[in-house]
Amino acid sequence: MKGKPTFSRPSEVILLAHGSGGRLSRDLIGELFLEAFDNPALAKLDDAAVLEVGGGRIAFTTDSYVVTPIFFPGGDIGKLAAAGTVNDLVTTGAVPLYLSAGFIIEEGFPLSDLKKIVHSLAETARLAGVSVVTGDTKVVNHGSLDKIFINTAGVGVIPEGLNISGANARPGDVIILSGTIGDHGIAVLSKREGLKFKTTVESDCAPLNGLAAAMLAVSTEIRCLRDPTRGGLASVVNEIAAQSRVGIFIDEKSLPVKEEVRGASELLGLDPLYLANEGKLVAIVAPEAAEAILGALTSHPLGREAAIIGEVRAEPAGRCVLISPLRSTRVIDLPVGELLPRIC
């Protein structure tokens, strides 16, 4: 026998949902990590920490990549590890400069696959104009992990005059999304064991520093910038609503969603709002700057399908509301459970 079940509450052990970017993740961060590490830079809970160094400000971030499968339409775990961390830096307005790369590899992993992954990471870093300047390699016994995990950290410099944070949204601000949602989630799911289906959707995985630079070149009136990865757009708008104590209204009709993504989502019972993206930005901007910023996005190759998707209101503070095409409303809640683990 594997032993009798213990009769404690399920939440007394770590569940996959603790890593899903949903409410359990948020509680874990709030109740354990924030308390233990207790400092003001971390307490802001942005995607990257903003630090005063030598009279200027830098952004510093880290992320671990455990996606399965490691090769998926439109990318692989190496590309993701470079782009994801660059994008976390970008969300502070920083110009990304340097990355670290730590590889944890399962014994028996094909060297040819490792080469592909490393070259892909290197190529993506080059594209983003960042250098991988330090690294680490660990190999663990067969079965101790699934193929390969990568951790990258990144630093960048924040230009003067920018103040971008999830806590800065104000009533009246306009919400802009840089393109279609759900592409990465559907591309990865389509290759999952037990769920394989044919689709032409590719992951949108891409470094977004060029796109952010294009926006910042036309206006610095960007209050919040986020890349809606794990947990999707729903998670990001909920985080911002909570951090800024504002109500966020999203107009479903204006959300750019690829037809294939909509179709696959309907079939699988998924909501594109909750699907992961790896090459999109959500910007909350001052209303007077919205048109110029939208213009800058749509003239950039990575932002052609950008759209204004909603607005910030004072109430209901801390909540997000979806306005359906029928003009009725419903709550966009934080994702719960672990419908799609290991998506990034």
Place this chain on the structure above:
Amino acid sequence: MKYLDEFRRPEQIAALLQEIRRITRRPLRFMEVCGTHTMAIARWGLKRLLPEEIELVSGPGCPVCVTANPDIDRAIALADIPEAIIATFGDLMRVPGSLSSLNGQRARGRDIRVVYSPLDALSLAEEFPKNKVIFIAVGFETTAPTLAATIKEAYVRGLANFFALSLHKTVPPALATLLDLGEIKLDGFILPGHVSAVIGSKPYEFIPKDHGLGCVITGFEPADILQAILLLVSQANALAPRVEIQYRRGVNPAGNRIAREIMAEVFAPAPGLWRGLGMIPESGLELRDRWASFDGGRTFPVELPQAKESPGCRCGEVLRGLISPRECPLYGRLCTPEEPHGPCMVSTEGSCAAAWKEEI
């Protein structure tokens, strides 16, 4: 998107709503019996769009929700069997049983996997011949034929390590029980489209005949649901209850003969245990003796803990339409989608989870 967008057009929705408003003369309460309808009503915010005379209540139509605690406990206990791999649909993972949930047991090291179809569970059995793969099968007439086909396929492939715990249930006996209880006053039923695609319209005939209530077999898009409501209001106005099919693109009045035949070949009607409604004769589907070697329940007798509900949980009354989710004292305070106390808050098709979506 083809076959979807044409049933979501705002102009069409507005026209249907206007017509409903025009012909509604008195307060009417309709029950939607299918969890997918509950979810669609919440997703499209239909309750807010309907005139206030029209009340929609959810019935016992979410397969995860109507699964009773002893059956959840059985699934959990089966995970303790040596070499067991439990395969189940995702929604069941988080439903609290008497002592734990499948999710909690997976975190404690039991091998419990989410699958998307019973055939995935069959593939697991092939991939892991030394394990015992037990598929926890909840659902109604919609999924029963697939399960039946899977069991036949397991036989054809000679898989001796594939088992199903059939918790499948049939809808008409539950509706009969609900009506016989007489606890709730209704003016008609929004009947499930996909269940009816299998069983057809005849099994519902007793509802207008014996109980004088209108019935409309309904599709799942907003225009479908509003059209069904319009038909139900007309039936109520004319005092001419009958079983109508709104979902004509999916449902043939005679149902699907092939699906029913394979169901009848593999399953026999048996008493079914429903959360909220208790034991209902002939409402369960058990494997016939010929297929007994695939029956996870019969092959692996397990000891069950004393079944207990989460204290204060009123899912049973919610499922009978007696109280709205908001009338449950746990709702929104102790019971939320991230920390659910009962299945109606866990399942994406549950009425409490749907009500939570409407909470602004």
